[in-house]
Amino acid sequence: MLKITIKDIAKLAGVSTATVSKIVNNKIDDVSDTTVDKVRKIIKEKNYTPNYLARSMVTKKTKTLGLIIPDIRNPFFTDIAKGAEDRANELGYSIFFCNSDDDLDKEFTYINSLIEKQVDGIMLAGAAKRDKDRERKININIPIISVDRNAYYKGIKGSIEIDNYEGAYEGVKHLISKGYERIVFVSGPLDTKPSKERLRGYKEALIDAGRKIDNENIIVGTYERNFGEKIIETLDYSLENVGFFCGNDLIAIGLIKSLKEKNYKIPEEIGVIGFDDIYISLLISPSLTSVRQPSYKMGYESIELLIKILNNSNEEKNKKTLKTRLIIRESTNRISLDKNKKDK
Amino acid sequence: MLKITIKDIAKLAGVSTATVSKIVNNKIDDVSDTTVDKVRKIIKEKNYTPNYLARSMVTKKTKTLGLIIPDIRNPFFTDIAKGAEDRANELGYSIFFCNSDDDLDKEFTYINSLIEKQVDGIMLAGAAKRDKDRERKININIPIISVDRNAYYKGIKGSIEIDNYEGAYEGVKHLISKGYERIVFVSGPLDTKPSKERLRGYKEALIDAGRKIDNENIIVGTYERNFGEKIIETLDYSLENVGFFCGNDLIAIGLIKSLKEKNYKIPEEIGVIGFDDIYISLLISPSLTSVRQPSYKMGYESIELLIKILNNSNEEKNKKTLKTRLIIRESTNRISLDKNKKDK
DNA sequence: TATAGTTACTAAAACGTTTAAGTTAAGTAG
DNA sequence: CTACTTAACTTAAACGTTTTAGTAACTATA
DSSP, rough: OOOOOOHHHHEEEEEEEOHHHHTTTTTTTTTTHHHHHHHHHHHHTOOOOHHHHHHHHSSOOOOOOEEESSSSSHHHHHHHHHHHHHHHHOOOHEEEEEOOOHHHHHHHHHHHHHHHHTOOOOOOOOOOOOOHHHHHSOOOSOOOEEEEOOOOOEEEEEEEOOHHHHHHHHHHHHHHTTTTEEEEEOOOOTTHHHHHHHHHHHHHHHTTTOOOOOOOOOOOEOSSSHHHHHHGOOOOOTTTTEEEESSHHHHHHHHHHHHHTTOOOTTTTTTEEEOOGGGGTSSSSOOOOOEEEOOHHHHHHHHHHHHHHHTTOSSSSEEEEEEOOOOOOOOOOSSSSOOOHHHH | OOOOOHHHHHHHTTTTTTHHHHHTOOOOOTTTTHHHHHHHHHHHHOOOOOOOOHHHHHSSSOEEEEEEEEEETTHHHHHHHHHHHHHHHTTTTTEEEEEOTOOOHHHHHHHHHHTTTTTTTEEEESSSSSSHHHHHHOOOOSEEEEESSSSOTEEEEEEEEEEHHHHHHHHHHHHHHOOOOOEEEEETTSSSSSHHHHHHHHHHHHHHTTTTGGGGGGEOOOOSSHHHHHGGGGGSSOTTTEEESSSSSSHHHHHHHHHHHHTTTTTOEEEEEEOOTTOOOOOOOOEEEEEEEEEHHHHHHHHHHHHHHHHOOOOSSEEEEEOOOEOOOOGOOSSSOOOOHOOO
């Protein structure tokens, strides 16, 4: 029971494969109505669907994209993936899904395998640690859109980012306005551009509030919950009235967990704020104040942009920066001591 | 700058494409060592990689699988997906990723599109609501493995499930042993086999403990957090000493949230237990007692099985049932009143 | 009536591989 | 020396499409 091909249809209809092909692809200016009807009927009867492989061989388009994210278990990336998938689906594309585990080697391997499978383009949220030289050497002749994270491949044709600087600035400003004394930045790896930008926002907000920047208050680790849980053990100053600005929600959630175990009161004694606003942040207690990223939208727009580039409607603007929004919840929402106001 | 093909390599090496092909695929019994070396060198130099489309056309294998899950935002399915991806990757397969949003129509569409793209097989966690007749009509001539959820397509060649009956039985037994009086089952849609099995486990556990089954204590809804949040509004009996057995963790988390808002004490007054043991269950407070499913393993083994079937090493046993494990945490862990023991 | 234009097709090449079958030259056995 | 075997290749078809260039039969125009 072999699959039915265009030849079978052609034979049954008594026409050439060229004619059938035209009808299948709706290029029927050239075909009489009677023929169209006849062939369509047979196609339906026989349940014929064209073989995409064969089609792709000649058209050089697979209508297939690659999506690489670092961590499918982080809801932030899951949301990006969902946005990407939805838009791809709407536009008739399929997605090869790859999870790099934040490992650059694995990312390389996936990129190569995607190229072999002839994807039309790649959407990449890169692994945290980069290697400019190696990346630049890889010969990529299909378009890549980078999302969230930075990368240096030659093929990169555009990017979707968020305004990490602004997001961090707002967050830190909020902590200060709530009267927290010492503002600690618990950062993810500084190899990533988002982390760097957030650090910049953190510093600016402090300076603008007339505070000093103290390296003791900048802690660098990974974007994982584990890291958050371990932090307080490493601090040798009093946590009284400290405001923690965390690199992402997972870190913040880990931190809160360990703070609660030590019986600190949040937000009364300690304030915690995260980044991403994954949906878990709403569920933990105290619920987490967080800088919301439009993650779904980031995925959606990335695919949008990628496909625009594929159809080389030469986009003038291949870089897009989306806005964050501070979502205030319990973890910082103490009856405001409003130190800030008093100071003024 | 066109992509380099096998012909280019053949010409450069002064051999036929057949020879190059053999070397690429390591079928070199037939080729002299010198030729192998020479060709390999040129391949490396020119950075040649074979075109999978062309290869697939003749071999009729794409080394590509489809993965359909209902909800990428549910960590349970995310874990399944991760397990699937890891195993597929290990075995040299790529995965087309599809999210059905628990919508059967969307599932149909995806299946068709996967078939058009010539995937070798499909791994399916089906949408909750099924339609036997429609499913049976779809002409699928590639193998499908169903995981977790049931489905009725003709192509289904195996399944990976968990012992939902046993899991529910253990959970309910635990609630009873903790002395909760009224045991309420908050179920997901009863269209799914897992739900049905859990209901069976719930009933059996009650009967074995000498309790009566009361339909008032069986509430059916969806597998979403929203549903969990709304439940207590619908109940007209006292919640004092009630043990809730929830269809999944998301429901349980929603339920706990609303209970806390009404100032019920968990686990002192009310016990709550979930199903799946997604990692969030550890993070909320009180942390959630849950029936753990080996979700990663389910994905991993599904792909394992699917690929075995593809290589038709005619597996005698195409159905596998994995075990659950009850993880006891705060949400049921009250100083045991041990009613049970007293009764005896 | 001859010419040009239009309509509705078809023939065949091309895409980049794999593979069954064939070929050639050298080596070996009798 | 002949016949057979083996090693190391090559030839060419096949996979299922799309697409360019061509053709035949009409129709309209001058």
